[in-house]
Amino acid sequence: MPEGHSFVAQTLNGITAVRAFNDNYIWLIASEKSAIVVDPGQAEPVLEILSRLKLELTAILLTHHHQDHVGGVKKLLETTGAKVWGPATEDLPHCDNPLVEGDRFEDRKIGIELSVLDVPGHTAGHIAFAGTFNGEPVLFCGDTLFATGCGRLFEGTAQQMVSSLAKLAALPTSTKVYCAHEYTLSNMRWALTVDPENQDLQSWHQIAVNQRNLNEPTIPSTIGQELACNPFMRTQQKAVVNATTQWANRNLDTPVEVFAALREWKNHFR
Numbered sequence: 001m002p003e004g005h006s007f008v009a010q011t012l013n014g015i016t017a018v019r020a021f022n023d024n025y026i027w028l029i030a031s032e033k034s035a036i037v038v039d040p041g042q043a044e045p046v047l048e049i050l051s052r053l054k055l056e057l058t059a060i061l062l063t064h065h066h067q068d069h070v071g072g073v074k075k076l077l078e079t080t081g082a083k084v085w086g087p088a089t090e091d092l093p094h095c096d097n098p099l100v101e102g103d104r105f106e107d108r109k110i111g112i113e114l115s116v117l118d119v120p121g122h123t124a125g126h127i128a129f130a131g132t133f134n135g136e137p138v139l140f141c142g143d144t145l146f147a148t149g150c151g152r153l154f155e156g157t158a159q160q161m162v163s164s165l166a167k168l169a170a171l172p173t174s175t176k177v178y179c180a181h182e183y184t185l186s187n188m189r190w191a192l193t194v195d196p197e198n199q200d201l202q203s204w205h206q207i208a209v210n211q212r213n214l215n216e217p218t219i220p221s222t223i224g225q226e227l228a229c230n231p232f233m234r235t236q237q238k239a240v241v242n243a244t245t246q247w248a249n250r251n252l253d254t255p256v257e258v259f260a261a262l263r264e265w266k267n268h269f270r
Contacts, residue, residue, distance in 0.1 A: 023182040043072030062086030063142025064126040089125035119144045121161030122151030137175040147221040149187035150232040158260035173224035184218035190269045200228040
């Protein structure tokens, strides 16, 4: 742990954003006595908040195998009685309950009901958890969807990611999107280059700037916000298609071609 680092947690809508590394969020969902966590890349910040709030960790949910999402699993298992739920086809440090699309996770004491979606693209076996927390729609999507962005294609294809994002786009627009990184402002700088006349994006950008100036998370967003503002979710919108075609300097005839060019554009954006 870097010298001077302090763990910061902030509760939004009953779900706590536990900060880890430079820009990761570990999501903690709790009742009065028990808790679950999503993608604990570090154990220490989770153990600190569990101790401070006197909570028992009962479950660990994993979306994919990258170390900044699973690095804290072994230490958490050493100190808690938690069970691990994660993608069936990925190499995880531990998994008690391998999951594929259609499987469910429920904890009625905490008030959470989630279904599993297969969302390959960032990794080959990436999953997401979509459902409700205390009756409100929620999505824990790891590195598949970010606020005005999406994950890099490390193991999957553009076609896979387009299909995965379409699954998320079909969720209720009020669904709160709990992604795993605070990338929002850098994503928005790029999105405003792609879609500069988008008034929804302009308004959201100003809100996000104010939040970061106060050291507050910009997450969660909502599916509705992403559909209105995220170029990766808008590959059939005329403004996005035209801007991407101009950047790529070639014809882009399908949403997959537009997405692939957008991903390349974002990869090279500074």
